[in-house]
Amino acid sequence: MATVDLNDVRKVYAGGFEAVKGVSIAIPDKALCVLVGPSGCGKSTLLRMIAGLETISSGTISIDGKVVNNIGPTDRDIAMVFQNYALYPHMSVYDNMAYGLRNRGTPKPEIDSRVRATAKTLELDQLLDRKPRQLSGGQRQRVAMGRAIVRNPKVFLFDEPLSNLDAKLRGQMRVEIKNLQRNLGVTSVYVTHDQLEAMTLADMLVVMNAGVIEQIGAPMDVYEKPASTFVAAFIGAPPMNLMALTHGADGTATVAGGAKIAGHVPEQAAILGLRPEDAIVPAPDATQKGALSLPVAVEAVEPVGMESFLHCAIAGERIVVRVPGRSMVQPGDRLEIAAGLDRLHFFDKDGRRV
Amino acid sequence: MTPRVVFPNRILPYLLLAPQLAITLVFFYLPAVQALYQSMLREDPFGLRSRFVWFANFRKVLADPAYLNALHVTVVFSVATAVVAMGVALLLAVMADKVVRSRGLYRTLLIWPYAVAPAIAGMLFLFMFNPSIGTLAVLLRKAGIAWDPLLNSTDAMVLVVTAAAWKQISYNFLFFVAGLQAIPKSLIEAAAIDGAREVKRFWTIVFPLLAPTTFFLLVINTTYAFFDTFGIIHAVTGGGPGKATETLVYKVYNDGFVNLILGESAAQSVILMIIVIALTAIQFRYVERKVHYG
Numbered sequence: 025m026a027t028v029d030l031n032d033v034r035k036v037y038a039g040g041f042e043a044v045k046g047v048s049i050a051i052p053d054k055a056l057c058v059l060v061g062p063s064g065c066g067k068s069t070l071l072r073m074i075a076g077l078e079t080i081s082s083g084t085i086s087i088d089g090k091v092v093n094n095i096g097p098t099d100r101d102i103a104m105v106f107q108n109y110a111l112y113p114h115m116s117v118y119d120n121m122a123y124g125l126r127n128r129g130t131p132k133p134e135i136d137s138r139v140r141a142t143a144k145t146l147e148l149d150q151l152l153d154r155k156p157r158q159l160s161g162g163q164r165q166r167v168a169m170g171r172a173i174v175r176n177p178k179v180f181l182f183d184e185p186l187s188n189l190d191a192k193l194r195g196q197m198r199v200e201i202k203n204l205q206r207n208l209g210v211t212s213v214y215v216t217h218d219q220l221e222a223m224t225l226a227d228m229l230v231v232m233n234a235g236v237i238e239q240i241g242a243p244m245d246v247y248e249k250p251a252s253t254f255v256a257a258f259i260g261a262p263p264m265n266l267m268a269l270t271h272g273a274d275g276t277a278t279v280a281g282g283a284k285i286a287g288h289v290p291e292q293a294a295i296l297g298l299r300p301e302d303a304i305v306p307a308p309d310a311t312q313k314g315a316l317s318l319p320v321a322v323e324a325v326e327p328v329g330m331e332s333f334l335h336c337a338i339a340g341e342r343i344v345v346r347v348p349g350r351s352m353v354q355p356g357d358r359l360e361i362a363a364g365l366d367r368l369h370f371f372d373k374d375g376r377r378v
Numbered sequence: 379m380t381p382r383v384v385f386p387n388r389i390l391p392y393l394l395l396a397p398q399l400a401i402t403l404v405f406f407y408l409p410a411v412q413a414l415y416q417s418m419l420r421e422d423p424f425g426l427r428s429r430f431v432w433f434a435n436f437r438k439v440l441a442d443p444a445y446l447n448a449l450h451v452t453v454v455f456s457v458a459t460a461v462v463a464m465g466v467a468l469l470l471a472v473m474a475d476k477v478v479r480s481r482g483l484y485r486t487l488l489i490w491p492y493a494v495a496p497a498i499a500g501m502l503f504l505f506m507f508n509p510s511i512g513t514l515a516v517l518l519r520k521a522g523i524a525w526d527p528l529l530n531s532t533d534a535m536v537l538v539v540t541a542a543a544w545k546q547i548s549y550n551f552l553f554f555v556a557g558l559q560a561i562p563k564s565l566i567e568a569a570a571i572d573g574a575r576e577v578k579r580f581w582t583i584v585f586p587l588l589a590p591t592t593f594f595l596l597v598i599n600t601t602y603a604f605f606d607t608f609g610i611i612h613a614v615t616g617g618g619p620g621k622a623t624e625t626l627v628y629k630v631y632n633d634g635f636v637n638l639i640l641g642e643s644a645a646q647s648v649i650l651m652i653i654v655i656a657l658t659a660i661q662f663r664y665v666e667r668k669v670h671y672g
């Protein structure tokens with residue numbers, strides 16, 4: 025049970041490369057904080073600094089109100105699940121889980137009962153005598169989880185723990201991790217570059233880009249009010265459509281070669297964002313037309329089962345819209361798509377939300 | 379599955395193998411068979427006639443206290459050499475693994491001794507530890523140790539073990555460095571997070587994972603100490619003082635080529651051969667079982 029506070033944390037690697045450029049996050053007790061961002065943005069670096077595996081170049085990291093900058097990983101009372109699981113290959117599943125408890129001098133009977141209890145929750149009780157190499161990928165993942173859980177640490181750290189699993193298993197484990205974390209009530213930091221994982225797991229979502237935080241918030245808040253075009257494009261699949269927006273002399277704003285936006289558009293807005301699922305296709309009749317109406321040409325249709333994505337073009341802009349179910353639309357068709365004013369996102373020329 | 383290579387020609391493969399087989403036959407099997415034959419011969423004192431005596435040479439050798447002494451010396455010498463050479467190499471490898479800057483330089487320097495010929499290595503140590511002129515001997519004496527490998531048999535043993543181990547350290551070091559590098563860093567990190575401090579991590583994670591390397595080196599080092607240390611012993615102590623550093627190999631040479639007792643010397647070679655075959659077999663059968671590969 026602990027809070028984790030990062031205060032203007034920076035990391036400069038030996039070569040002079042600044043991987044984390046001043047990050048501040050306050051993670052409340054029992055929360056699951058997900059760090060998400062593209063490859064190389066510094067997520068792992070940040071996580072490893074929380075773990076104590078990397079030195080902190082400047083700023084402070086506190087666990088439970090205590091600054092841990094100068095405390096090694098051994099004494100931080102955290103547990104980490106590695107991407108490659110890092111199971112001890114020469115130890116049985118039982119010993120892998122018991123190792124941390126033994127090192128901390130837990131009495132033998134207690135180790136035994138805790139390991140067995142944890143193994144039971146994770147359905148590993150039949151596998152306790154096996155070596156890691158005798159396990160499937162999913163089972164190894166569970167052992168890695170078990171090794172973290174059994175210690176009952178203050179903080180769990182996860183570095184892309186599901187990325188080596190197939191899609192189906194990943195979905196299962198995602199739900200399981202969420203449930204486990206909630207039941208155990210252990211503050212957790214979870215690193216992923218999968219935005220679906222990020223959205224479904226997070227109590228608190230931190231979107232990172234090139235060493236800085238783009239946005240912190242509850243997943244749905246981040247989704248509905250992306251703070252920047254980067255977040256808008258990163259969260260959501262397919263990503264938000266972004267179009268250049270121009271202000272005419274008469275005070276009207278237009279996009280895509282002339283389509284007018286009816287309603288108030290902030291002065292500084294230079295980019296218009298529209299989520300694929302917020303477009304109304306085909307546009308309803310003129311009486312209930314939205315704030316924006318775009319005549320587009322369909323270039324490709326992507327059916328994915330319960331929905332289809334239409335890839336459309338208009339005046340040099342490409343936009344993707346979602347339609348439910350199977351679509352009758354064919355490539356080459358011309359369509360009118362519309363969107364309500366409350367569904368439009370505006371960003372300034374630097375990509376900040378306005 | 380490795381793809382099977384099929385030679386259309388039935389003779390060509392044997393022809394291609396022939397040179398290698400010929401060398402092995404002429405230089406390894408033939409002498410071995412000859413030694414086996416010779417070990418059952420006894421020559422008269424003038425070397426004019428020899429008699430076939432079956433196992434008499436073996437009986438004589440095995441009943442000879444000098445031979446049992448050589449056996450004892452060999453065991454002490456081999457165990458000490460292997461332990462020292464491997465222990466020091468492991469220590470150096472662990473330290474070199476932690477060096478961040480100019481790590482390559484350290485490694486290169488540590489590998490050099492392996493290129494030194496055994497006899498020269500022996501001479502090096504002979505000079506360094508020479509009671510009257512050796513630099514290290516002076517230091518030892520200053521430290522209050524009455525150092526005299528020419529008279530004291532323990533000192534002599536320490537000296538040959540040092541020289542023999544020193545030469546082998548580089549080789550072991552190379553393998554230990556490679557072995558250490560093969561251990562994923564995340565395992566060490568996981569162990570650190572799991573509350574194991576450096577020493578604990580070494581004994582519970584690093585050392586067990588190095589086991590295949592250690593086992594391999596154990597075989598190599600034992601064989602080395604048994605066979606390849608003749609040059610060092612010859613240069614440093616000549617088997618003395620008394621017979622304190624006379625190993626089995628050295629005794630074979632001494633009895634055969636110096637004292638010209640060919641039959642007995644051959645019998646000793648055969649015994650040596652059997653010992654090494656047995657040792658290797660035991661090592662592979664029993665030690666390997668406790669090793670975790672992968």
Ligand SMILES: Nc1ncnc2c1ncn2[C@@H]1O[C@H](COP(=O)(O)OP(=O)(O)OP(=O)(O)O)[C@@H](O)[C@H]1O
Pocket residue numbers: 037038039041043061062063064065066067068069070217
């Ligand atoms: N030891 C190091 N020395 C120098 N630069 C490093 C080191 N480790 C990482 N970096 C750099 O720091 C940046 C951030 O790396 P990090 O591993 O944190 O990325 P990440 O966000 O976890 O990416 P991924 O999703 O691919 O795992 C990268 O540009 C990387 O090249």
Ligand SMILES: [Mg+2]
Pocket residue numbers: 067068069183
């Ligand atoms: Mg990473």
